[in-house]
Amino acid sequence: MFDEACRKALFLxxxxxxxxxxxxxxxxxxxxxxxxxxxxxxxxxxxxxxxDETTMHCLAFSFVNWWFV
Known part of the structure; x- marks a missing residue:
């Protein structure tokens, strides 16, 4: 879903x-x-x-000021 630079930022x-x-x-x-x-x-x-509020189900993302390129 993310480009290489964004994957690195997410990993960090x-x-x-x-x-x-x-x-x-x-x-x-x-x-x-x-x-x-x-x-x-x-x-x-x-x-x-x-x-159960103790186990992680997934990660959610919200994108600010997005547009198709």
């Missing part, structure tokens, strides 16, 4: 996401589920907990 912030529950990521390029490239100014990643 992964421990913070796991510890604090969220992290802000720098802008970059990613791929939509339709296969189109998207540019964005900033992303916010956070962990989503399972129903």
């Amino acid at each position: 912030e992964f421990a913070k996401i796991m510890q604090e529950g969220y992290a802000y990521l720098p802008g970059g390029i990613c791929m939509s589920t339709m296969g189109r490239r998207i540019s964005y100014e900033q992303a916010i990643a956070w962990k989503v907990l399972a129903g």
Whole structure:
């Protein structure tokens, strides 16, 4: 989903996401589920907990000021 630079940024912030529950990521390029490239100014990643509120279910992302390129 993310380009190489964004994957590296996510990898560096992964421990913070796991510890604090969220992290802000720098802008970059990613791929939509339709296969189109998207540019964005900033992303916010956070962990989503399972129903028991102790197990991580997945990571969620919100992209700020995004557009198709």
